[in-house]
Amino acid sequence: MQGNEAVAYGALDAGVNFFAGYPITPSTEVAEILAAELPKRGGVFVQMEDEIASICAITGASLAGAKALTATSGPGFSLMQEGIGFAKITETPCVVVNVQRLGPSTGMPTSPAQGDIMQAKWGSHGDSPSIVLYPDSVKESYELTIRAVNLAEKYRTCVILLMDEVIGHMRESVRLPDMANVRVINRIKPTVPPHWYKHYDENQKYLSPLASYGEGYRFHVTGLTHDAHGFPTNKSGEAAEMMEACGRKISYNMRDLVQIESRDMEDAKIAIFTAGITARAAKAAIAMARHEGIKVGLLRPLTIWPFPDDAVRKMLRDVDTVIVPELNQGQMIHEIRRLTKDKSDGDVIPIQRVNGQLITPNDILRKIKEVC
Amino acid sequence: MANIPQKIVHQYLRHDKKFPHVWCAGCSNGIVLGAIIRAIASMNLNRDDIVMVSGIGCSSRMPVYIDLNTLHTLHGRSIAYATGVKLHKPHMKVIVVTGDGDCTAIGGNHLIHAARRNIDLTVILINNNIYGMTGGQCSPTTPHDAIATTSPYGNIEPDFNICNLAMGAGASFVARTTAFHVTEMQNYFQSAIEHPGFSLIEVVSACPVIYGRLNKKGGAPQMMKEFRDNSIPLTAVDKLPPEKVAGKIQRGILRKEIHPEFCSAYADLVDRVKDKEV
Amino acid sequence: MDKSYEIRLSGSGGQGLILAGIILARAAVIDKHKVTQTQSYGPESRGGYSRADVIISDREIYFPEATNFNCLLALTQEACDKYLFDLRETGILIIDTTFVKNLALAADNTYELPFTEIAMDKLGSPISTNVLSLAFLVKVTGIVSEKALETSIRESVKPAFVDLNLKAMKLGFDLAKNYGK
Numbered sequence: 063m064q065g066n067e068a069v070a071y072g073a074l075d076a077g078v079n080f081f082a083g084y085p086i087t088p089s090t091e092v093a094e095i096l097a098a099e100l101p102k103r104g105g106v107f108v109q110m111e112d113e114i115a116s117i118c119a120i121t122g123a124s125l126a127g128a129k130a131l132t133a134t135s136g137p138g139f140s141l142m143q144e145g146i147g148f149a150k151i152t153e154t155p156c157v158v159v160n161v162q163r164l165g166p167s168t169g170m171p172t173s174p175a176q177g178d179i180m181q182a183k184w185g186s187h188g189d190s191p192s193i194v195l196y197p198d199s200v201k202e203s204y205e206l207t208i209r210a211v212n213l214a215e216k217y218r219t220c221v222i223l224l225m226d227e228v229i230g231h232m233r234e235s236v237r238l239p240d241m242a243n244v245r246v247i248n249r250i251k252p253t254v255p256p257h258w259y260k261h262y263d264e265n266q267k268y269l270s271p272l273a274s275y276g277e278g279y280r281f282h283v284t285g286l287t288h289d290a291h292g293f294p295t296n297k298s299g300e301a302a303e304m305m306e307a308c309g310r311k312i313s314y315n316m317r318d319l320v321q322i323e324s325r326d327m328e329d330a331k332i333a334i335f336t337a338g339i340t341a342r343a344a345k346a347a348i349a350m351a352r353h354e355g356i357k358v359g360l361l362r363p364l365t366i367w368p369f370p371d372d373a374v375r376k377m378l379r380d381v382d383t384v385i386v387p388e389l390n391q392g393q394m395i396h397e398i399r400r401l402t403k404d405k406s407d408g409d410v411i412p413i414q415r416v417n418g419q420l421i422t423p424n425d426i427l428r429k430i431k432e433v434c
Numbered sequence: 435m436a437n438i439p440q441k442i443v444h445q446y447l448r449h450d451k452k453f454p455h456v457w458c459a460g461c462s463n464g465i466v467l468g469a470i471i472r473a474i475a476s477m478n479l480n481r482d483d484i485v486m487v488s489g490i491g492c493s494s495r496m497p498v499y500i501d502l503n504t505l506h507t508l509h510g511r512s513i514a515y516a517t518g519v520k521l522h523k524p525h526m527k528v529i530v531v532t533g534d535g536d537c538t539a540i541g542g543n544h545l546i547h548a549a550r551r552n553i554d555l556t557v558i559l560i561n562n563n564i565y566g567m568t569g570g571q572c573s574p575t576t577p578h579d580a581i582a583t584t585s586p587y588g589n590i591e592p593d594f595n596i597c598n599l600a601m602g603a604g605a606s607f608v609a610r611t612t613a614f615h616v617t618e619m620q621n622y623f624q625s626a627i628e629h630p631g632f633s634l635i636e637v638v639s640a641c642p643v644i645y646g647r648l649n650k651k652g653g654a655p656q657m658m659k660e661f662r663d664n665s666i667p668l669t670a671v672d673k674l675p676p677e678k679v680a681g682k683i684q685r686g687i688l689r690k691e692i693h694p695e696f697c698s699a700y701a702d703l704v705d706r707v708k709d710k711e712v
Numbered sequence: 713m714d715k716s717y718e719i720r721l722s723g724s725g726g727q728g729l730i731l732a733g734i735i736l737a738r739a740a741v742i743d744k745h746k747v748t749q750t751q752s753y754g755p756e757s758r759g760g761y762s763r764a765d766v767i768i769s770d771r772e773i774y775f776p777e778a779t780n781f782n783c784l785l786a787l788t789q790e791a792c793d794k795y796l797f798d799l800r801e802t803g804i805l806i807i808d809t810t811f812v813k814n815l816a817l818a819a820d821n822t823y824e825l826p827f828t829e830i831a832m833d834k835l836g837s838p839i840s841t842n843v844l845s846l847a848f849l850v851k852v853t854g855i856v857s858e859k860a861l862e863t864s865i866r867e868s869v870k871p872a873f874v875d876l877n878l879k880a881m882k883l884g885f886d887l888a889k890n891y892g893k
Binding site: 079080082101102103104106108110111112114115116118119120121122123124125126127128130144145148275276277278279280281282283284285286291293294 | 448451481487504517543547707708
């Protein structure tokens with residue numbers, strides 16, 4: 063099974079019944095599979111006129127009650143940013159899959175890169191927190207797509223699944239779980255009568271129920287700053303409340319959101335911190351280095367935003383050196399430097415590549431040997 | 435057309451929510467809102483099954499005032515959001531309220547593709563020939579030579595003919611009226627909502643405070659008078675000599691045809707493939 | 713299989729190498745191995761460069777791209793020149809002499825055949841050069857079973873092309889069996 067195929071089937075198994083998208087390499091297979099599969103299941107597939115229309119259509123469908131997802135790559139992801147902000151401020155569940163490619167603008171459409179790590183967090187204007195997941199295998203692409211849909215529904219926000227081109231196009235032998243073991247989360251529905259309904263009504267976990275159009279609630283949704291009922295407001299208190307609510311539901315639920323793989327870290331003196339395809343190279347490098355008796359381990363975030371601050375701080379406390387390989391000119395490394403103030407800059411070492419080629423196990427092994 | 439008393443109109447407004455409204459005195463947007471409500475009321479539609487979607491601009495503030503399912507979206511994108519709502523719940527009536535800048539400049543691509551798909555949306559385009567909310571900049575329908583803050587020496591560009599654009603893109607119901615012709619407007623809205631396919635009604639409207647002042651059109655009453663005196667019904671166009679037609683706003687239903695509608699075509703597709711192996 | 717086995721199939725766009733990679737990967741799955749298959753290609757559907765990597769192992773495969781090949785198939789001169797130096801010393805090199813005229817380095821285990829010409833002669837078109845040379849590779853390396861390759865071809869190509877590709881496969885097996893004889 064291919065990575066992009068795993069995303070498509072993950073979406074279907076998570077209950078996604080609405081896809082709107084626009085063709086773009088290297089994500090197109092997701093759309094092609096859903097174009098064949100969704101109509102068979104009574105769901106909607108629509109090819110829109112551009113990526114802007116795609117994010118808007120899935121947000122509209124979600125407000126009408128659909129579980130909605132779109133898939134794109136860098137240029138399309140840039141076009142979607144305003145719409146992603148709208149989904150966040152209106153707390154409307156949806157998922158955007160971004161299969162990354164190299165470079166700004168058109169770049170190298172069929173080459174891998176990890177250049178959108180910061181864009182996935184800060185891409186939309188106006189300071190809104192993000193939930194971003196990042197798989198490193200075909201199987202995990204399936205699992206994290208389901209998780210992305212679940213988190214979108216639960217947290218009422220636009221969740222981003224960041225993919226590497228190589229993983230999107232890679233085929234791997236995988237055994238998908240029995241559907242009976244797949245946990246699917248649906249949005250909380252209001253239990254109050256329509257005249258009591260508030261469109262933004264946090265419970266003790268800062269999560270709020272969501273009605274759909276056509277269910278008698280007749281609520282208002284706006285991209286303007288709004289009060290708890292959803293109506294526009296210019297009052298600074300209400301504006302701050304709205305802005306903070308979007309962040310609060312994430313910061314309060316960090317334990318639910320953070321997922322991190324730790325491998326061979328118990329006795330490690332050197333840690334490698336990396337995500338996605340680069341972590342696959344790291345795993346191979348660690349196996350070789352361990353074979354030679356070098357104490358090196360891996361930390362790999364599956365949720366890259368919110369950043370797993372506490373876990374990273376704790377797990378990097380006892381290592382001497384952190385190597386941060388990434389297919390960009392330095393994005394994740396700034397987070398690691400922020401969290402390892404006890405180490406000198408020289409102890410947090412980058413491996414960066416932006417030529418469309420992967421960082422290989424040997425590249426990482428060489429760096430490990432340089433520092434040990 | 436049923437005569438809907440003002441008392442009924444008030445039942446559709448969100449009085450407790452967001453009045454007074456943001457529109458200037460003399461603005462045509464309130465007239466259009468009234469006509470929409472009367473059209474909905476006279477059709478006895480269930481309000482729970484109507485969604486009003488808008489983008490950004492003066493006209494796009496309308497949804498907040500009306501007690502329907504309402505969605506106030508991004509600049510230019512109302513039709514794309516509406517497409518999502520309609521495709522997921524095809525039984526709902528989806529009305530898009532938009533302006534000339536919102537729909538034909540930044541949102542032009544969505545307009546032409548929704549018209550091409552012939553998706554059953556009712557697009558009410560309030561054309562006041564200017565960007566009012568941002569203070570009077572030139573729009574795609576600002577007439578040639580007219581003054582705007584970004585065309586201080588007169589607009590050197592030609593303006594869009596919105597109805598021709600929609601028809602060229604494949605819209606199956608297209609009509610034009612003015613803010614003066616309220617009963618005609620209400621009738622067109624009703625026909626458009628009933629029409630099974632993409633419909634667009636251009637309402638030529640008055641922005642006396644900005645467009646009117648910049649172009650010395652007088653106040654709202656003068657602009658309304660101009661709509662009355664300077665417009666002719668389509669039925670009269672053929673009967674009049676060309677010099678009496680030139681420069682006039684032509685009102686009427688320019689197209690009303692039944693074409694395959696997108697949501698129905700999609701439902702047919704689902705019927706055709708749903709038994710295939712999943 | 714204790715260690716993983718790395719194969720690179722290389723040539724230009726339109727030669728069907730990615731499909732060959734998928735067929736090989738699927739055959740490995742049928743044989744109950746773990747497998748990864750990745751690819752790299754230019755924007756062209758025809759021409760340009762194209763390669764497919766298949767890694768077959770019985771243990772977890774960490775890095776999915778072949779970096780030190782056990783076997784390299786090169787259908788063009790350009791691909792041969794570019795990738796030859798990443799072939800291990802003991803690795804197997806298979807080249808299509810229809811296009812590969814110069815060999816920079818004499819490897820021990822080199823198999824040279826004009827696969828494209830043979831496909832045109834015996835199968836009537838170059839279209840199944842990919843399966844022909846893949847079958848040759850499978851027979852020479854023994855990396856997957858012949859039965860699994862056949863099943864995989866049946867599952868991977870369009871029904872109308874199954875017969876042609878099975879014919880190509882058999883021809884590939886025969887060429888390998890009789891190689892050097």
